[in-house]
Amino acid sequence: MSYICDNEENNTMNWEQLLSTKRFGMESYHDEKTHDRTEYQRDYDRLIFSSPFRRLQNKTQVFPLPGSIFVHNRLTHSLEVSSVGRSLGEIVGRELRRRYPDSSAHFEEIASIVSAACLAHDLGNPPFGHSGEQAISTFFSEGKGKSLQAQIEKEGGRWSDFTCFEGNANALRLLIHQFRGRREGGFALTYSTIASIVKYPFSSELSGGKNKFGFFASEESDYSTIAGDLGIATVNEQPLKFARFPLVFLVEAADDICYQVMDIEDAHKLHLVTTEKAIELFLNFFDEPRKERRMQTLARVSDVNEQIAYLRASVIGELVNECVDVFLENEHLLLSGEFEGSLIKQISSKTKEAYAECSQFAVSSIYRSKDVLDVEIAGYRIIGFLLEKFIDAALTPNHAYSRILLDRIPEQYETAASSLYGKIQAMVDYVSGMTDVYALDLYRKITGMGLPAI
Numbered sequence: 001m002s003y004i005c006d007n008e009e010n011n012t013m014n015w016e017q018l019l020s021t022k023r024f025g026m027e028s029y030h031d032e033k034t035h036d037r038t039e040y041q042r043d044y045d046r047l048i049f050s051s052p053f054r055r056l057q058n059k060t061q062v063f064p065l066p067g068s069i070f071v072h073n074r075l076t077h078s079l080e081v082s083s084v085g086r087s088l089g090e091i092v093g094r095e096l097r098r099r100y101p102d103s104s105a106h107f108e109e110i111a112s113i114v115s116a117a118c119l120a121h122d123l124g125n126p127p128f129g130h131s132g133e134q135a136i137s138t139f140f141s142e143g144k145g146k147s148l149q150a151q152i153e154k155e156g157g158r159w160s161d162f163t164c165f166e167g168n169a170n171a172l173r174l175l176i177h178q179f180r181g182r183r184e185g186g187f188a189l190t191y192s193t194i195a196s197i198v199k200y201p202f203s204s205e206l207s208g209g210k211n212k213f214g215f216f217a218s219e220e221s222d223y224s225t226i227a228g229d230l231g232i233a234t235v236n237e238q239p240l241k242f243a244r245f246p247l248v249f250l251v252e253a254a255d256d257i258c259y260q261v262m263d264i265e266d267a268h269k270l271h272l273v274t275t276e277k278a279i280e281l282f283l284n285f286f287d288e289p290r291k292e293r294r295m296q297t298l299a300r301v302s303d304v305n306e307q308i309a310y311l312r313a314s315v316i317g318e319l320v321n322e323c324v325d326v327f328l329e330n331e332h333l334l335l336s337g338e339f340e341g342s343l344i345k346q347i348s349s350k351t352k353e354a355y356a357e358c359s360q361f362a363v364s365s366i367y368r369s370k371d372v373l374d375v376e377i378a379g380y381r382i383i384g385f386l387l388e389k390f391i392d393a394a395l396t397p398n399h400a401y402s403r404i405l406l407d408r409i410p411e412q413y414e415t416a417a418s419s420l421y422g423k424i425q426a427m428v429d430y431v432s433g434m435t436d437v438y439a440l441d442l443y444r445k446i447t448g449m450g451l452p453a454i
Contacts, residue, residue, distance in 0.1 A: 012336040015096065015105035017231040018246065019113070020192050024176050024226065025185010040112035043193040044082075047119045050187070052174060053078070056122065058435035060129040060375055072266055074122050077258060082118040084316060085254035089114035091324045092250065096331075110247065116189075117196035117251045124170025126432040127439045128379025129372075133211055135383040136165040136428060144388050148424065157421030158217040160204040162428070166211050168199050170432055173219050179412040179429075191226045195245035198223065199252055201232070202241035214242075218425065233337045243337025253323040253343040257316055260358045265312050267366045268305075275304045281361060282311035284354035285318050319355070322347040382443045386431050389446060394423040405446075 021039040023029070047053055056075035072080075089111035097107040126132030139145045140162040152159050161169075175194060176186040198214040200207070201223070207213040215223045220240060227234070233243040264281060267273040273281075279298070283291050294314060298307050323343040330346070333339040344355065366372070393402035394415050406415055413426045431439070443449075 012332075013231050013233065013243070013246065014335070015100070015103060015107070018192065019106040019109065020190060020230055021106075022191050022229065023185065023188045024191060024194055024222070025178070025183065025188045039190055040106075040109045040116060040193060043187075043189045044112060044116040044119060046187055046189065047116060047123075052123050052433065053119065055433070055435050058437045059122075059125065059127055060436055072262055074125060077262065078119055078122050080262065081121065081251075081254045081258045082115045084257050084320060085118035085251055086111045086115035087320050088250045088254055088324060088327075089247075091320070092327055095324075095328055110250075113190075113192050113196055114247055114250045114254070116193045117247065118254050120171060120175060120189075120193070121197050121199075121251055121255060122167065122171070123174050124172070124432065125167035126170075126383065127434050127436040128375055128383065131376035131379045132383060132432070133165055133167050135380045136387065136432065137163055137211060138380070139384045139387050140165075143384055145391065145424075148391075148420065151420050152424070155419055155421065157419065158204060160207065160209075161216045161421075162424065164204050164207045164209055164211050164213060165428070165432075166200070166204070166207070166213050167432075168197065169204070169213055169215050169219075170428075171197055172215055172223065173429075174433075176219060176222055180414055181412055191230055192245075192247070194223075194226055195230055195232065196247040196251050198245065199248055201227070201244055201248075202236070203239040205239035206236075206241055216425070217421070235337065244334075244339075246331075246334040249327060249334060249339070249343050250323075253319075253327075256342060256344040257319045257323070260355065260362060261312055261315050261319075263362055263366055264358060265308055267362075268308050270371075272366055273361075275308070277361075278308050279311060281354070281358050282308070282315050284357060285315050285351055287350065318351060319344070319347070322351050378440075382439050383431060385443055385446075386434075386439065387427060390427045390430065391424055394427055395420075408442075 023039075053075070056078055057073055059074040093107045093110035096105070096110070097103075100107070126136060128135065140148070140159075145162070149159050152162075172194070174186070175189060175197070178184050178186060200212045201214040203215070203217075203220065204213040223242075224240065227242045227245075230245065232245055235241040235243055261282075264273060264278055268275065268278045283294065286294060294311065297310060301307050301310065326343045326346045327334065330339050345352070347355070390405060390409070393399075393405040396402045397406060397416065409415055409430055413430045414422060415426050417423045417426055434442070
């Protein structure tokens with residue numbers, strides 16, 4: 001198979017344009033003739049030292065935040081995804097450099113771009129795990145927020161941004177929106193890192209009510225600028241849809257790999273999965289000779305948690321290699337925007353079957369466990385309550401109680417926005433940025449169940 005690096009004559013994306021050091025909000029400082037190869041690493045540093053990233057340590061991943069047994073939170077998950085993403089990016093970058101030795105593209109920096117994007121991929125997720133997104137959506141589609149629909153649509157606002165709330169779109173907003181008092185361009189990340197987190201590069205109008213879209217109406221124009229500069233193809237003008245940025249597939253693969261595998265390890269620590277079942281699920285990824293070698297290694301280790309950790313690492317390595325193979329074999333389709341689905345869905349049949357079995361087991365035996373459901377129940381109640389109180393305050397700012405609540409909100413949130421869409425979005429920004437602990441504490445204080453020490 002032959003590969004073409006400069007694809008402009010085929011009207012497809014090309015690596016030289018896709019790998020850009022231009023920073024959002026700092027375009028006037030960018031010199032196209034100078035490429036600082038550390039720009040993408042600076043993205044990583046900006047993210048890891050940021051407050052939104054630190055707050056992930058108190059946001060639920062799947063299981064309740066730890067008591068005596070430590071399980072993953074959003075922060076540890078993001079760090080692990082970033083580590084896997086770096087491995088994916090390093091291998092892909094080396095192979096692309098081998099294919100295109102004379103290209104000026106920053107292939108050596110793909111690992112830095114992917115690892116930075118992986119750090120940021122969950123920044124927009126609300127508190128209380130995956131149910132948090134659904135809790136926000138249903139507040140507007142089924143709850144008290146539904147009464148605002150007619151007003152939003154009358155003023156031309158996009159109602160589906162709220163009824164299909166998506167953490168990925170919220171992450172993009174967090175990264176590029178200029179909140180009050182903050183710098184232009186938000187985090188001022190490189191275009192390539194920003195584009196690498198947009199898993200669903202289309203408007204909420206195309207989400208089909210499935211909570212999967214890439215940008216709110218408020219960030220649509222900005223992402224269009226980024227996509228245009230990187231040469232990302234426009235698939236549909238109205239509603240707006242772009243082709244996926246190729247490195248998104250590596251970020252998504254890193255997340256897919258960590259999500260299923262680490263959840264099984266956590267479930268084992270919580271005794272939701274037996275040691276025998278966890279070993280069985282992980283060994284299914286390997287053919288008989290490799291399975292036998294791993295069984296020999298397990299026989300030399302008596303600590304069951306260490307046994308599971310060893311197998312987990314082996315499975316991650318296997319999935320990394322398979323996803324890299326799919327990416328490289330389909331490079332031409334990725335650059336033309338024609339690749340369908342995710343990398344994990346195109347891996348070899350045996351590995352795919354083992355991964356699917358892990359997924360099915362997780363859905364039936366882990367994600368529906370009592371502790372996980374309890375977090376979801378609490379999340380619905382707390383998030384819905386906070387949205388109701390703060391949106392009402394934003395709509396009635398002259399009421400005495402509203403003034404007290406509004407004084408509680410940090411100045412960066414535009415509670416006095418000129419449009420109803422803007423006011424609601426400010427409240428969603430505030431609530432979605434909370435940690436589980438902060439949201440619960442604020443809920444208790446507003447309801448009078450908890451008061452500060454006197």
